[in-house]
Amino acid sequence: MVIHSREHKRSFAELGDDEVELVAEAWSQRRAAQPEGYLHAIVNEGQDAGASLAHSHSQLVWLPEAPPAVIEETGSLAVSPGTEVGRFRNASAVCSAAGRVPYELLIESASPGDAFGADLPAALNLLRNVIQRLRAVEGPVPWNAWLHVRAGDWHIEVVPRLTVFAGLELGAGLFVNPLPPETAAERLRAAGP
Ligand SMILES: [Zn+2]
Numbered sequence: 001m002v003i004h005s006r007e008h009k010r011s012f013a014e015l016g017d018d019e020v021e022l023v024a025e026a027w028s029q030r031r032a033a034q035p036e037g038y039l040h041a042i043v044n045e046g047q048d049a050g051a052s053l054a055h056s057h058s059q060l061v062w063l064p065e066a067p068p069a070v071i072e073e074t075g076s077l078a079v080s081p082g083t084e085v086g087r088f089r090n091a092s093a094v095c096s097a098a099g100r101v102p103y104e105l106l107i108e109s110a111s112p113g114d115a116f117g118a119d120l121p122a123a124l125n126l127l128r129n130v131i132q133r134l135r136a137v138e139g140p141v142p143w144n145a146w147l148h149v150r151a152g153d154w155h156i157e158v159v160p161r162l163t164v165f166a167g168l169e170l171g172a173g174l175f176v177n178p179l180p181p182e183t184a185a186e187r188l189r190a191a192g193p
Pocket residue numbers: 073148155157
C-alpha cells in the first residue's frame with residue numbers, strides 16, 4: 001500500500017507535482033527491492049471501484065508471473081489506435097478505440113522501456129491530468145487504473161466506473177460502451193487547462 005499524500009486528499013487529481021513524483025519513486029523503489037515476479041500496480045479510487053481507503057492510495061500486488069490479462073494482450077502493448085487526449089513529456093493519453101467503458105484511457109510512453117524507470121513520473125503526472133479532466137466533465141466518478149508490463153513494453157489503463165457490469169459484460173465478456181471514444185476524447189480535451 002502506498003499512501004499518496006500526508007494531507008487528507010481523496011483523489012489522485014488533488015496531488016501536487018511533488019506528491020506524484022513520490023508515488024512514482026515509491027513504485028520504483030518497491031520494484032527494485034524485489035525484482036522477482038510480476039508487480040501489479042493499481043490505483044482504485046472511490047468505494048464503487050473497490051477502494052479500501054478514502055485517502056488517495058495505490059496498491060502494489062506481487063504475482064508469481066504476468067497475469068492472464070497481460071498475457072492475452074496481443075501485439076505490442078505500446079501501439080494502440082485511439083484518440084489522443086493529452087501529452088506530458090514522453091507520455092501520451094488516448095481514449096482507447098476498443099474501450100469497454102466510457103472514457104476508458106490508455107497512457108503510454110513514446111519510447112517504452114523499463115515501466116518503473118525514467119518515464120513513470122510523466123505517465124503518473126498525465127494520469128493525474130486526465131483524472132482532473134474526467135472530474136471536470138463527469139464529477140468525482142470512481143475509477144481504477146493499473147500498470148500492464150510485458151518485456152520492455154508497458155502502459156497504464158484507466159477504467160472509469162460510470163457503467164455497471166451486468167450479465168452481458170460478466171457472463172459473455174461483451175462490453176457495451178454507449179460513448180464513442182472520439183466523443184469522450186473531445187470532452188476530455190475541452191476540459192483541459
Ligand atoms: Zn493493458
